[in-house]
Amino acid sequence: MLTTNNIKTVKSTVPLLEAGGTAITDYFYSRMFANNPELKDIFNMSNQHTGRQKVALFEAIIAYAKNIDNLSVLKHAVERIAQKHTSFHIKPEHYDIVGHHLIETLRELLREQFTAEVEEAWGNAYGVLANIFINREEELYREGENSIGGWRGQRAFSLVEKKVESKLVTSFVFEPVDQQPVSDYQAGQYIYP
Ligand code: HEM
Numbered sequence: 001m002l003t004t005n006n007i008k009t010v011k012s013t014v015p016l017l018e019a020g021g022t023a024i025t026d027y028f029y030s031r032m033f034a035n036n037p038e039l040k041d042i043f044n045m046s047n048q049h050t051g052r053q054k055v056a057l058f059e060a061i062i063a064y065a066k067n068i069d070n071l072s073v074l075k076h077a078v079e080r081i082a083q084k085h086t087s088f089h090i091k092p093e094h095y096d097i098v099g100h101h102l103i104e105t106l107r108e109l110l111r112e113q114f115t116a117e118v119e120e121a122w123g124n125a126y127g128v129l130a131n132i133f134i135n136r137e138e139e140l141y142r143e144g145e146n147s148i149g150g151w152r153g154q155r156a157f158s159l160v161e162k163k164v165e166s167k168l169v170t171s172f173v174f175e176p177v178d179q180q181p182v183s184d185y186q187a188g189q190y191i192y193p
């Protein structure tokens with residue numbers, strides 16, 4: 001639960017975060033991956049982890065801080081991020097790790113500007129945002145699990161066909177090892193404009 005004072009304090013730190021820019025982002029990721037190397041697997045599995053995507057988390061947090069008194073503005077962004085997270089099987093316990101490193105990054109970089117007030121405000125604010133994601137992601141996991149041919153977590157598939165379509169395009173056909181139905185999909189469902 002955020003107090004009026006928490007909201008005011010979070011907003012007052014936006015210029016500090018923006019001034020820190022990518023130095024904060026780099027510090028945050030190095031700190032997190034050094035202390036929790038198991039998270040590298042989650043991020044690396046994507047094989048599409050560009051610098052831009054690394055910055056995305058921090059930009060989203062700044063957008064959150066700016067709109068913390070009008071969260072409806074972030075509705076579409078929250079939905080897009082939640083969809084992305086569920087495609088990587090992000091779990092509630094991951095939020096504690098990210099939150100911990102976020103707060104410690106702010107403590108280490110903002111130094112004397114990281115007052116007890118800032119710590120409380122950001123701790124509460126992160127908790128609120130993390131809960132929004134955790135709840136929406138649980139809904140999406142349940143929807144997936146309860147749909148015909150759906151499942152939660154990982155499922156073994158084997159490659160049954162590899163077809164060269166053109167010089168640039170190859171199709172890979174997979175079948176579930178358990179031979180059970182596979183839920184339907186929409187073409188391009190993970191592509192966002
Ligand atoms: C409040 C906390 C968080 C925020 C604001 C946030 C924000 C974001 C954003 C903006 C993206 C990019 C979405 C897109 O491409 O459209 C993203 C992707 C991602 N996030 Fe988060 N995230 C949070 C927590 C977490 C946690 C706890 C984990 C797991 C440790 C995580 C792992 C990932 C991964 C693996 C991706 C995909 C990266 C890729 O495409 O390579 N995030 N997140």
